[in-house]
C-alpha cells in the first residue's frame with residue numbers, strides 16, 4: 054500500500070455548496086470576463102476551478118456597444134461592452150456541446166433581458182440544454198417597459214422579475230444583484246422571498262471618466278461599469294449587508310485578486326466567490342488563486358474552508 058503523500062494527507066477541504074451545487078473550491082470565474090469558458094481552455098485547467106459563469110446570454114444575438122468600451126482606471130477598469138453575445142439558441146448548438154465534452158467542470162449560464170418576457174424566454178431556451186448547473190440572473194439591465202430603470206434598482210421590478218424567472222427555471226436560480234442601490238440588504242431579501250436559491254454580488258458600479266485633453270468621454274457609451282480592486286471594500290460591505298439579511302447563500306465578488314481577498318469575502322458572509330477583472334490582467338488568475346488559496350489554508354491551519362463563511366470577529 055502506498056502511504057499518503059504530503060499533499061493528500063490532511064490537505065485542506067476547499068469544497069463549498071451553493072444553491073445546492075457542490076463545488077470543489079469556492080473560486081468561480083465571473084460572467085463577461087471568461088468568455089464561454091472555451092476561450093480559456095489553453096491557459097487555465099478549467100477542472101481546477103470551482104466553476105465558471107459564461108458571458109451573459111440574451112434571447113437574440115447582440116453586437117454590443119461601439120468602441121472604446123474598456124478603460125483602465127486607478128486600481129480598476131471601466132467597461133461598456135454592452136452585453137455582446139451569440140444568443141441563447143446559438144449557445145446551445147455552438148458552445149454547450151463542446152463544454153459538455155470537458156470533464157469535471159461546473160458551468161453557470163448568465164442570463165439577461167430588457168423585459169420580463171425576454172428573461173423568461175431565454176431561460177426556456179436554455180432549459181433545453183444539458184449540462185448547465187444553474188442560471189445566474191443579471192438584473193443590472195434597463196427595464197424598457199418601465200422607463201429604463203434597472204430591474205435590480207427597483208424593488209417591485211426585481212420582485213416580479215425573480216418570480217417570473219424562478220417559475221421558468223428548471224435549474225437553481227442565482228440572482229446577481231446590482232450594487233447601484235440604496236439598500237443591498239433590501240434587494241437581497243426581495244430576491245430571496247421571490248424564490249432565489251442564492252444571490253451573487255456585486256455587479257459593476259455605474260461610473261464614468263473624461264479625457265481632460267480632448268474633453269471627451271473615455272468610453273463611447275459615456276457611462277460604464279467600474280470593476281476591479283477599486284471597488285473591493287464597497288463590495289465586502291455589500292456582501293456583509295446582504296448575508297445578514299438572507300438565509301440563502303451569498304456569492305461575493307468585486308476586485309478579488311488574492312487568496313486573502315477570498316478569505317475576506319468569506320468572513321463577510323460569502324459561501325463562494327467570483328473573479329472577474331483579475332482575468333483581464335492575467336488570464337491564468339483564476340487557477341493561480343485556487344493554488345494560492347490551497348497554500349493559504351495550509352499555512353493558516355484552515356482544515357475546512359467553508360467554516361469561515363460569516364466568521365468575522367467583532368470584539
Ligand SMILES: Cc1cc2nc3c(=O)[nH]c(=O)nc-3n(C[C@H](O)[C@H](O)[C@H](O)COP(=O)(O)O)c2cc1C
Pocket residue numbers: 083084085086108109130132134136163190191229255256257279280281282284306307308309327328329330331
Ligand atoms: C468586461 C466585463 C464584462 C462583464 N460582463 C458581464 C455580464 O455579461 N454579465 C454579468 O452579470 N456581469 C458582467 N460583468 C460583471 C462581472 O461579472 C463582475 O460582477 C464585476 O466585474 C465585479 O467583479 P471584478 O471586480 O472581479 O471584476 C462584466 C465585467 C466586466 C469587467
